[in-house]
Amino acid sequence: MLNTTNNNQPIKILQLELLSWFENAKRNLPFRQTKDPYSIWISEIMAQQTQIDTLIPYYNHFISLFPNVAALAEASEDEVIKAWEGLGYYSRARNLHQAAKRIVSEYGGIFPKQFAQLIKLPGIGPYTGGAIASIAFNEKVSAVDGNVLRVISRYCNSFDDIGEAKTKKKVTQWVETILPDAAGDFNEALMDLGAVICSPQSPKCLICPIRLGCQSFAFGTTDQIPVKKKKQKQLTKKMEVGIVKQNGAFFFVRRLESGLLSGMWSFPIIEVTEGSGTDIKKKLRSYFPELSDPVLIGQSRHVFSHIIWEMSVYGFDLGNMVCETAAIPYHPNPSESSESQTRSTQFKALSDIDDLTLPIAFSKLLVLLTDF
Ligand code: SF4
Incomplete structure (x- = not known):
């Protein structure tokens, strides 16, 4: 200086x-x-x-x-x-x-x-x-x-x-x-x-x-200053997103009050930990026992400041089946099965989605739903 x-x-x-x-x-x-x-x-x-x-x-x-x-x-x-x-x-x-x-x-x-x-x-x-x-x-x-x-x-x-x-x-x-x-x-x-x-x-x-x-x-050093060493590479995570459709409405879950996108609404999502199966189906089945076989409806990628989600998006159509929509307990990981981790859930029609605080990582998936 x-x-x-x-x-x-x-x-x-x-x-x-x-x-x-x-x-x-x-x-x-x-x-x-x-x-x-x-x-x-x-x-x-x-x-x-x-x-x-x-x-x-x-x-x-x-x-x-x-x-x-x-x-x-x-x-x-x-x-x-x-x-x-x-x-x-x-x-x-x-x-x-x-x-x-x-x-x-x-x-x-x-x-x-x-x-x-x-x-x-x-x-x-x-x-x-x-x-x-x-x-x-x-x-x-x-x-x-x-x-x-x-x-x-x-x-x-x-x-x-x-x-x-x-x-x-x-x-x-x-x-x-x-x-x-x-x-x-x-x-x-x-x-x-x-x-x-x-x-x-x-x-x-x-x-x-x-x-x-x-x-x-x-x-003559303006092209060398400021010096900024490269940051560590962002971590890439493979994720599966579950789009559950019932009577033309889609299933949303409220995220935890802490951590990434805390308190916001999202589609059910989990990190893929092994193989390339559809882990999201296993998770969703405990709440929707009659779940159909998933259809891969698209891929998406979202870059956060420190991680990248590479998302495979799977659709499950429940048709006209009637499900309870209010506060279905949702535990994305077995270790999160305590009552304190229970989250609010709801079905929403695409026309009502503006009522939800949906982060960009998920709102960019809405385009995939028009043909599903
Ligand atoms: S302050 Fe920035 S723009 Fe101004 S002379 Fe120096 S390097 Fe150039």
Whole structure:
């Protein structure tokens, strides 16, 4: 990192030129024209997983349903998850909901102003806490996301691995030592510069407002920085999905309250542990003894952040057979047979499926059902 102690010229360039560029270049986004901590919070959580341009309609929709922290706290979890549909990472929506309830119960519905208070709320880490505290309340704290890590690594010609926590900590501390009084603007300016000028591939150095102080530009290393060592490969799992149809409606099961896609609705699914048989039939048979032979109706693949599901989708048509539909106990693994693992189940017609919080991994299978 650059030395910040002795009137360093590159530091002055960074502080002055960046802010003056930002005044004119500030992106015209609905959540950038406000100092409202609630709007900043929602947009920052959404931006952790989605490109800014893509998230705008999701943001507008979410804000129209829950315009303030009290409205979000009053909503049911299902309503919040539903409003989040399409964005993925549903634990973030749950954390938003939990944090809103805490703000109402602990702070009387008034958004806490200090970084130290914010990072105690569910789902608010140092980056989001720093963004809210600095942008909404101008507290002198940094907000280091991937864009900022890249800009600062290049500006300081640092070859540290940005995938390592210690690098992020070092950059965070360094930015804090050079934060000007307009800390919120400075943080936003760094994020925007990373998004529109100092891009991962082919940074636009010739039009960059801080080029004169950038050490990576000076040493010709912009194509080597930031350094990011390869992450471990994602784990691929073979899965079987069971589509049970009865009277034109399909069988859904609610997932456990913890783990992947927790609390959401899904088709019955299990990991294939041995051979290539139809293990899903064995599982479903205990609940539907008259189950027909399965028909393979398609294959699908879904990539999560750390695992990949390769899904074989099997259809079972119960015809007009009448089954109990309410709360049929469902245990996907024999070891999960305790009462506490019993899950809600229901049959739903395709026309009513919008009522369910169905993750993308399963909603993308709906296209297979039209001919089944
Ligand atoms: S000069 Fe180039 S590498 Fe340096 S901060 Fe600007 S865009 Fe990034």
